[in-house]
Amino acid sequence: MTLPNFPFKAIQDRWDLEMPRHRRNADISVYREFVARYDPLLSTTEVGKNNAKAVYHRKVGNFAYLEKRFDDALWSYNRSICFAENLSEHLGIGYANRSAIYYDELGEYEKEQLSGKAAAKLPKLLAREANCKERLAGGHSKGTVPLPVVDINVDVNPKIPFMAKGIHMKEFGDMGRGLVAERDFKTGDVILDEKSDLCSLSFVRSFVECAHCGSAFLNSLIPCSLCFAVMYCGEKCREEDLRITHRFECSVVTKLLNVASDNMMMMPRLFFYGLTAFNDNIDQMMKYCLPNAAVGSNPLELDFTHPNPLDVFKVLHQAKPNRNNSNLEHNLKLSATAFYLVFMKNPLVQSIFRTEAQRNFMLRCLLIHGRATSSLLLGRENGDAGFLAALPPVASLINHSCDPNVISVVNSGRIKIIVLRPIQKGDQILTSYAPAWWDEHDGSTLDFDCKCVVCDRGPEGAKWRNAREQKRILSSEATREWIGGGETQDLIKFQRLVQILARDGHHPGKLFGETVKIYYDKLFDEVCAENAKRNRAKVQQIGGN
Numbered sequence: 048m049t050l051p052n053f054p055f056k057a058i059q060d061r062w063d064l065e066m067p068r069h070r071r072n073a074d075i076s077v078y079r080e081f082v083a084r085y086d087p088l089l090s091t092t093e094v095g096k097n098n099a100k101a102v103y104h105r106k107v108g109n110f111a112y113l114e115k116r117f118d119d120a121l122w123s124y125n126r127s128i129c130f131a132e133n134l135s136e137h138l139g140i141g142y143a144n145r146s147a148i149y150y151d152e153l154g155e156y157e158k159e160q161l162s163g164k165a166a167a168k169l170p171k172l173l174a175r176e177a178n179c180k181e182r183l184a185g186g187h188s189k190g191t192v193p194l195p196v197v198d199i200n201v202d203v204n205p206k207i208p209f210m211a212k213g214i215h216m217k218e219f220g221d222m223g224r225g226l227v228a229e230r231d232f233k234t235g236d237v238i239l240d241e242k243s244d245l246c247s248l249s250f251v252r253s254f255v256e257c258a259h260c261g262s263a264f265l266n267s268l269i270p271c272s273l274c275f276a277v278m279y280c281g282e283k284c285r286e287e288d289l290r291i292t293h294r295f296e297c298s299v300v301t302k303l304l305n306v307a308s309d310n311m312m313m314m315p316r317l318f319f320y321g322l323t324a325f326n327d328n329i330d331q332m333m334k335y336c337l338p339n340a341a342v343g344s345n346p347l348e349l350d351f352t353h354p355n356p357l358d359v360f361k362v363l364h365q366a367k368p369n370r371n372n373s374n375l376e377h378n379l380k381l382s383a384t385a386f387y388l389v390f391m392k393n394p395l396v397q398s399i400f401r402t403e404a405q406r407n408f409m410l411r412c413l414l415i416h417g418r419a420t421s422s423l424l425l426g427r428e429n430g431d432a433g434f435l436a437a438l439p440p441v442a443s444l445i446n447h448s449c450d451p452n453v454i455s456v457v458n459s460g461r462i463k464i465i466v467l468r469p470i471q472k473g474d475q476i477l478t479s480y481a482p483a484w485w486d487e488h489d490g491s492t493l494d495f496d497c498k499c500v501v502c503d504r505g506p507e508g509a510k511w512r513n514a515r516e517q518k519r520i521l522s523s524e525a526t527r528e529w530i531g532g533g534e535t536q537d538l539i540k541f542q543r544l545v546q547i548l549a550r551d552g553h554h555p556g557k558l559f560g561e562t563v564k565i566y567y568d569k570l571f572d573e574v575c576a577e578n579a580k581r582n583r584a585k586v587q588q589i590g591g592n
């Protein structure tokens with residue numbers, strides 16, 4: 048289902064064929080000259096709304112529907128809705144087919160209402176909408192009230208209302224900036240619940256989540272009215288995204304899909320987020336950005352009770368990634384150049400970046416933002432399911448450890464941080480970006496050299512491994528019996544178990560690892576369920592009145 052990134056891949060291959068290895072150290076202007084020679088590869092003709100394509104995707108959806116593959120059917124109906132020309136009957140039919148799945152098959156009455164409202168009020172849909180209201184009134188909703196069990200449950204910082212009081216930022220040598228606890232926290236404490244201003248989706252996920260806020264809407268989305276590639280959870284997100292970043296993307300979206308490899312789209316998204324925050328005043332943006340790039344910043348100094356996009360942009364722009372990965376740097380230079388050349392085909396971008404100095408600035412700033420976003424973004428690749436990346440200024444300060452003391456759940460554009468094992472005053476708050484030690488992980492999936500205690504080859508690491516060997520090992524049967532076979536639905540029970548195990552010295556032993564694995568999965572499901580209810584409530588607000 049992914050759109051292949053052939054042109055970008057072809058440019059990467061040509062670089063490898065034509066350029067000697069040491070040219071990877073060249074300035075980005077050399078990259079610009081090189082990639083510009085292959086400009087025809089970047090100049091794919093834009094694909095617009097097209098009813099024939101809408102019909103094709105609807106048929107694919109109908110086929111999946113008959114086979115009861117409802118998620119696949121919804122995905123294809125959404126592609127059909129995106130391709131359908133404005134005000135055409137195909138738009139209405141796409142919504143009608145989608146709403147049938149919600150009403151007849153999934154019992155998602157709030158979501159049917161939004162589809163019904165967005166459709167061209169076909170008589171069939173009017174009747175279905177009335178039935179939905181009746182079903183909702185009769186108590187058939189799947190739920191719109193988030194579960195309180197994973198809500199923030201400690202005192203909050205008055206200036207950062209989504210973060211616990213008693214957390215500060217500190218420099219941690221090789222790891223760079225990180226968060227440190229200034230008080231004790233216990234297992235199950237929810238210490239951060241941050242919504243990201245900036246999200247970026249892979250093409251596959253564009254028909255599942257809102258391109259602006261990242262909400263997972265189980266496909267209850269409305270399309271961009273101009274292009275075929277993005278959808279939104281409602282009019283507000285559609286307008287905001289167009290105002291902030293999508294106005295730069297919309298007319299070159301086909302070309303962008305051809306060059307946006309992995310989660311690189313966050314690079315231009317941050318750049319244009321900044322340009323909008325500077326009211327498109329390129330001279331002011333240049334004056335600020337050039338001397339302040341990667342000088343270091345502390346997002347905890349911002350007042351998030353009145354968040355200001357310009358301040359948010361500045362702390363992200365100033366972030367100082369501390370990585371030394373030459374392969375990544377090479378790909379960032381190629382990506383920044385390809386993005387630059389594609390965006391320069393957009394008349395709006397041309398009208399803002401008129402002089403050579405301004406265009407040069409854009410190219411270099413894209414690279415700066417590529418370095419920052421590739422280090423800071425949360426929510427990594429998820430195989431065939433694509434990915435949603437978020438850039439929350441506070442949560443992205445949390446460093447990695449293969450022996451984490453918190454769990455991060457990134458879902459629906461929100462990041463929750465929940466304490467996994469007791470944290471004491473002075474401890475660094477550490478999450479795991481990759482599978483942790485209990486998954487027999489060797490750190491190889493990380494794109495930096497991990498400096499955590501598990502990966503440490505010196506005395507600290509040896510002490511940690513020794514402690515692990517010393518723990519009492521229980522047979523799997525005994526473990527399963529102890530934790531109730533892993534079938535219990537009680538999240539609180541797992542929190543208590545994990546806390547007791549850590550307190551009684553079972554961490555980092557096998558029993559602790561096995562319990563934590565189940566706790567982690569359970570917690571993840573609970574947070575997703577909570578977000579689904581929140582999203583359903585939002586749909587009800589938009590579509591049900």
Ligand SMILES: C[S@@+](CC[C@H](N)C(=O)[O-])C[C@H]1O[C@@H](n2cnc3c(N)ncnc32)[C@H](O)[C@@H]1O
Pocket residue numbers: 221222223224225366367368369370421422423424443444445446447448495496497498499
């Ligand atoms: C999400 S950011 C965390 C904040 C970052 N330390 C900063 O100063 O902006 C992730 C980056 O932090 C660094 N980092 C995080 N955990 C690390 C670890 N265990 N060992 C080495 N570097 C780490 C890496 O450079 C990584 O790309």
